[in-house]
Amino acid sequence: MDQFWLFLGRFHPLAVHLPIGIFVLLAVLELTGLLARRQRFSQWPRLSDSQRDHILLFAALMAMATAFMGWLLARDGSYDPVLINRHRNLGLLVAALAVILVVVQRARWSRVYATLLAVTLVVITAAGHIGGEITHGSGYLTQQLPAFMRRWMGQPPVKVARPRAIPSDPRQAVIYADVIHPLLEQRCVGCHGPAKSNGQLRYDTWEQMLRGGKNGAVFKAGDASASRMIKRLHLPLDEKEHMPPKGKPQLTDDEIALLEWWIDRGASVDKKVADVEIAPAVAEILEARFAPPAPPLPPRATVLARAAALSEKLGIIIRPMTVEGPWLEANARLQSTRFGDAQLDELAALAPVLQWLDLGETAVTDAGLGHLAGMKNLQRLHLDRTAITDTGLTRLSGLTKLEYLNLYGTAIGDPGLVALQSLPRLRSIYLWKTHATAAAAKELGKGRVDQRKIQRWRDQIADLQGKIGQERFDANLGETLPPPPPPTPPVPMAAPAPAAAGEAPAKNPAVLATQAK
């Protein structure tokens, strides 16, 4: 039965708008009625006493029903007790006022009626506001208030809720304060916080989190897999116990990995990233989270218009990479030496959206490579057979997404390769006909292939292979004796010989070479 009452109670946020709407409309009609007494506005609507009787009766019934549902919902107990108390009192007051209004109207005490209606509106506004704060959290309404209005209303400017400056070096970050708490704030505190504490659990402060919920502690320091909060994150989405509930924004795999890492390393409140052991996967996630936000990209249409103009002007090919997004490739090679530093400077207007850039055989020089600094999303760069030197390569250090770099036929040498060490994603580099040595190239490649990552993927493959092996169906009908062997077929190869199965090329290292005849 409790469940039914709670089910009914959840209609409160829906039904509550009905009495509010009726009272507001009533007030509006009473005002137009007042004005309609004047000659000028005589056409405006004016309520008769009989209409008033019926509207008020309906409003009173709805107000009582809504208040009852609200009371049922509040019994659930997952809301802030102070706010809910206030809201309940005001709600009951609205219901009472509505009933009194019916009686007063029946008695035709019009002055009392007008006064009481005004009071009711004020109380409804107050009750509604508190109701909103319960659902959306306090301060929700004014959170986005523009600064000039805030000043105008004499309110202090809002401080961006950031307890401490986030250090630029992830290793100096306090794990709980700079990583875990913001994450909980974003994903959990909406329902487990000061406004609403479902399951009597709150994540808004460290003390509250330590206290746990009505089922006890939410985490076990040092053992993520035994922690209740982690278990719930990993439940299937359709499971009732899964958190966050279906329909709410879910935690990403990276976020879950961070939570698990923090709990596994002791769930300390004050330890820094540098104080605990970091798995490479977690290090990558942290790196990404502490990276400064990328500036927003211009919309595709703007980019394409600009690209078309530049392509026409410089006589080079600029094409969008795909049918979506602003990404471009630019090819200046066909302009040969007519394309130089000045033209590259103009092309830099498209810097943030260029992914492939071919400057091979052009007249760009070391100085011109400075224009590449803004091309933060560049993945492929051709500089082959240009006049660049090691000096120019130092200007590429900011191209953190660069994967392919063609330097063939240039005068660069080993010092230039050292300058390229800082490019984290560089995967192929072409150094034919340069002064670079094999040793320097090998040095550049050191650590670029992450063996641990490969091992992780190998483990995952093995894991999936295991799953494939388990996914089967066996029907056992008992043993029967094999039938007598069939007579030898006249053509020896009519049936494929079982030995042939193993002869698939590239799979059986035993077969090294087969010689006919």
Added chain:
Amino acid sequence: MNPFTDPHFFRAQQQAWSRRTFLGKSAQALGALALGSLINPRLLAGTAQAGAGAWPGILPAPHFPPRAKRVIHLCMSGGPSHLETFDPKPMLNKLHGQPFPESFTKGQQLAQLQNTVLLARGSTYGFSRCGLSGQMISDVLPYTQSIADDICIIRSMHTEQINHDPAHAFMNTGSAIKGRPSMGSWLLYGLGTETENLPGFVVLMSNGPGPDQPVSASQWSAGFLPSRFQGVQFQSKGAPVHYVGNPEGVCQSTQRQVIDEIAQLNGYQADASLDPEVQTRVAQYELAFKMQTSVPDLADLSKEPQSILDMYGIKTPGDGSFASNCLLARRLAERGTRFIQLYHRGWDHHADLDNRTKLVAGLVDQPSAALIKDLKQRGMLDDTLVLWGGEFGRTPMGQGTGRDHHINAFSVWMAGGGIKPGISWGSTDELGYKYLEDGQQMHVHDLHATMLATFGIDHTKLIYRFQGRDFRLTDVQGKVAKGILA
């Protein structure tokens, strides 16, 4: 001129020239022109320049991120035997000289072996495991063995045409019926070219040894696409293009004036007729003018160092050999040509298989491998797709001292351009008779779909409407072999 303002270029022309428009044109000439220019303002603007310059491609953008930018197709014309090159079959060797199992061949289409006694014929040459990838490659291709880690060998190729000319047509256009555009034309139509000075689709031919099947020029036809997209055959020997120089007494500036004047006259005609062939003509005049300087530069192999010539095995640069053509192919690729097709005629070994395989392998093996290595050291293999293979395979049954045409199984290899290196894809049964349906089978349509995918093109979306039907390179089939895409 550029892809951003011009995606409906040919649609507009097609609409302007559909049958109904044509019939209505006498009455509605102005209306049709107005419509055409509304859809594409450039149809009326800049008449003298109409159609000149590089075609930007019908696709405003690739459908997904591209990997390849150009193709070099090393077409082994005649049909190399997969059993002597890339598909070792120990079981066939064991069966050598014995009757070929009837269960394989019953009811199957055969070319010249129809109604003869079928005897299994083992592979003439041994195979070795090569490179770190351990791919099996015939010992008759020692240089190809050295690039095993760079190529993806596809052993499950199959086609539908059992004779040379229709099989070539099928390989090039996806249809045995003539009149469809070849793959080079489709690519050019879809993506345009990256050079204004050379054709976007170039064909080179070499042959030898012995009697060779002819290859007809229809193989690089643009079919129903406007003819500016057709392949241009360069001469392999001597100057690639005849009469490219100016005659006595004519200088480049005079030539420029003549071209401009003709272009203007053609522009008037283009305005009046909206015929894409007029624009093709304008484009060809312009291109020919530019080729007066670009072709001698292209063909000047004297700047190539001796080490490169040795790598390809070129005895005399420009001698019309496959080796010389491979070098030219690289130079074309460097200059932005989109599709380069090298035919080598000499693989039709109905007889004397052992000797002739060795002879023709001696001509193509080293240059093919050298091309891969040369592209690689220049950083061009990343965005150049190389396809090596014939129009079909050869029977595992002997035909005297040779092998007959075979459509159920043959091998090709691909390299670069977003294809996974050092892997084998697909396989054939234990006698090399038929591809296995193991999810890695590769029909010619599948090959085309996969090739287009490396360019970021969804093969179902590169379409040209002709005679009331939408046509595409893969007809109504084609499945991208995602497993070989890097």
